[in-house]
Amino acid sequence: MTSERTALFPGTFDPFTNGHLDLTRRAARLFERVVVAVAHNPGKGTLFTPEERVDMIRVATRTLRRVEVVDFSGLVVGCARAVGAQVMIRGLRAVSDFEFEFQMALMNRRLSPGLEVAYLMPSQQYTYLNSTLVKEVARLGGLVRGLVPRVVEEALGAKFVPARRGAATVSPASALRPQPDAAAAPAPARPRAAAGRARSLTRPATAALGAKRTGAAPRSRRATGRR
Numbered sequence: 001m002t003s004e005r006t007a008l009f010p011g012t013f014d015p016f017t018n019g020h021l022d023l024t025r026r027a028a029r030l031f032e033r034v035v036v037a038v039a040h041n042p043g044k045g046t047l048f049t050p051e052e053r054v055d056m057i058r059v060a061t062r063t064l065r066r067v068e069v070v071d072f073s074g075l076v077v078g079c080a081r082a083v084g085a086q087v088m089i090r091g092l093r094a095v096s097d098f099e100f101e102f103q104m105a106l107m108n109r110r111l112s113p114g115l116e117v118a119y120l121m122p123s124q125q126y127t128y129l130n131s132t133l134v135k136e137v138a139r140l141g142g143l144v145r146g147l148v149p150r151v152v153e154e155a156l157g158a159k160f161v162p163a164r165r166g167a168a169t170v171s172p173a174s175a176l177r178p179q180p181d182a183a184a185a186p187a188p189a190r191p192r193a194a195a196g197r198a199r200s201l202t203r204p205a206t207a208a209l210g211a212k213r214t215g216a217a218p219r220s221r222r223a224t225g226r227r
Contacts, residue, residue, distance in 0.1 A: 024061055093128070
């Protein structure tokens with residue numbers, strides 16, 4: 001191990017939350033150099049591009065002198081070798097995280113035996129926080145202030161506000177208003193068909209009544225004669 005201990009903090013960070021920022025600060029107090037590594041991970045269908053995520057994290061961590069931000073693709077152990085990291089930082093929010101993190105730690109140890117893993121717990125106020133939850137709240141118009149750095153809050157607003165404005169044009173209230181050409185439109189096809197059926201049923205009924213006036217009386221007399 002070199003005199004300068006380098007820790008790698010990898011993740012997708014889509015987006016970078018205050019929980020991630022809290023772990024970065026904690027790692028910076030323990031290690032001389034902390035590298036936040038943004039994974040490309042195209043299979044996840046990220047909201048922000050790797051370049052956008054790197055830029056936002058750099059702004060959010062600009063006051064932390066020991067922190068660098070890079071992006072990478074491929075195995076995280078390869079990124080650790082590239083930046084000279086001896087330790088990988090991972091966050092544990094709840095017991096549910098442990099099983100996945102334990103499995104990944106054992107696989108990374110097999111791939112790179114010299115790379116250790118240090119688990120850090122975030123502040124209590126961020127234990128429930130994750131990137132997916134933040135995106136869902138922002139997408140539905142909820143406030144994310146206090147959950148993400150200001151730069152991330154603004155970026156989320158730029159992503160989702162146009163969509164919310166577009167949705168407002170088809171609000172339930174506007175959908176209930178009559179459209180300009182709706183009043184002049186002919187009656188729907190189904191009522192016309194129903195009226196047609198009513199008329200067609202009326203004609204045979206009238207014809208039957210006429211038949212009773214002309215031919216029903218002789219039948220009635222014959223029927224009476226039989227009696």
